[in-house]
Amino acid sequence: MIIVSPLEPETARFPMDTSSDAQGAIVAKGVEMSFPAGNQDIQVLKGIDLSIAKGSVQLLMGPSGSGKTTLLTILAGLLTPTAGQVELLGHEITQMSRRKLSRFRLQNIGFIFQGFNLFPALTAAENIEVALNLKDIHGNSARRQALELLGEVGLKDRADLRPSSLSGGQKQRVAIARALAGKPPLIVADEPTAALDSHSGHATIELLRRLAKEGGATVLIVTHDPRILDVADRILYLEDGEIVSEDKAAISH
């Protein structure tokens, strides 16, 4: 059971991460999100303010329905908020055109999904090559980089296996390698350990943390998994569409 200590109202509205770089990799101001439900709108996010420092690993936690996945989706540039602003790497993204936003995601964000979302018809190496191809890296260069990335996640010998021949942990390592393809400055992960056992889950997050740190990437992870708290630089705790805590120690206890 996670116990959240009450926060000062000012802090709760706009948690600033001062642990690293002064310039936030992700900055959200007054982000609100509502979804229509019958005749009325349900407000899922209620004025989220946050700033995430570059190069940090941040966990976004909270009970089911708290709005953390919606917030992650908005912060990753996949969903436009009903109100508020989001700045990624200094670029305001809520006003960007769909095409420009796609291009921005392609150049700057790596994605890791709960269900891995690997392409089942492709081998591990080809799954990474696809991500590199999208970034205009083709042919032998793409192949070489894919194998290097697989080497970094310890799966070089599994390069020619399809996802169906890999364990859950191995699949998520391939997904991490894919997310790191092209060295994006931001990595967002949705429940990356949910489908993994304890050992694989912890190893996966450690790997993600190490590689992200080495590459200087900022990592934002939505998770329910208390086993990975220790890898985070900060934990943002969401409840009923609001950030109610940013204190790692408080949540840990």
Place this chain on the structure above:
Amino acid sequence: MASIARKNLLEDIPRFLVAQAGIMFAVTLITIQTGILEGFTRSTALVVDNSKADILVSSNQVVNFELTLPIPAALLEEARAVPGVEIAEPLLLGSARWTKPGTADIVPMRPIGFYPDGQLFRLWNLTAGDIDRLKDPYTAIVDESSLDTLNAEGVGDTGQMNSLPATIVGLTQGTQSTASSTFAFMSIESAKAYATVGLTSSVRCRSNPDGELDCSTVYRTEDSETGVPPVKPLAIGDAITHILIKAEPGQDLEALTQRLETVLPEVRVMTREEMAEMTRSYWKSRTGVGFILGLGAGLGVIVGVAIVGQILYSSVSDRLKEYGTLKAMGASDWTLYRIVIEQALWMSVLGYMPGMALCLGVSVWAEASMGVTILITPVTAIGVLGITVAMCVGSAFFAIAKVTRVDPAAVFRS
């Protein structure tokens, strides 16, 4: 890009095979229907196409090569006298019934009489026998594919045509029109005999007030058979079907055509190409054949679109998560369209090749066993490939529409 399209296609082999079978079916249907139409229409003008004539003179009521009224053989001499005409030879198309002694089958025949020594109509694709044997009375050369129909074994076999004897003295290949009765190539004398057996004719002429002769041919049924009569040479009062004309070297065919039409009464004069085109066009447009075969080909396209469209749509539906993932990663809509279209292209090419191979096999078999020409020319083959590609890519429309609607944010909600 690592070919997601190709790999996705081959990942589910049973579904892939079903799709390919569907495309193969469509390709086969389109090709065979088109091939039959092409073969059929070409066969209707085979005799014209293979003559050496520059110009044909026919009745002014000619509808096509075989559907026309007779013209007097007297016009042959008049045509020869027209300046610019080098050679003029008669062609006589008759009709007859073939019976084989000991069998009850009656087979409609189309005797085609010509000069065996002539220059403007030479039999082509002779596979057995000798054209010179046609100089013997009551002899004929038929197409190999007609032997079964005629209950005949081959060269030397005999039967009866219009109560007169007939001996097969040679065989040809690929000379039979699909639209016609069985062709029997023979001398003009034999053709005349088969055309007039049971009839005798005489020409009656009388002087009119202008001092010109008014002539008419009178046919009279013979009252009793008097055995096999000897064949008689073509006479001035006989009827023929066409006059084949070879122009003198350097002649302007258009001008010669006009001169012939001016000099010869109640005739229509056409170049060989015009007559062939007129005949083909008749069978293609003025009969239901073109429409029916075209309908079959159209049905093939519809079946192909339905099958490929369904397969592509379900393939995309099954992989929405993958397309969503690509979109989330930043892939443009065009990148996703390319995947679907590449899949459609692979399906079209991989369905086309075995389909076309099957068609070529069927066409060889049909020609050899039935004498039916399924004409698959390089143009047809390339055209069908184009149709197949268009069909497959076109049927990707709904799949593309679905891909367009994929919400990249959904990858975090599933």
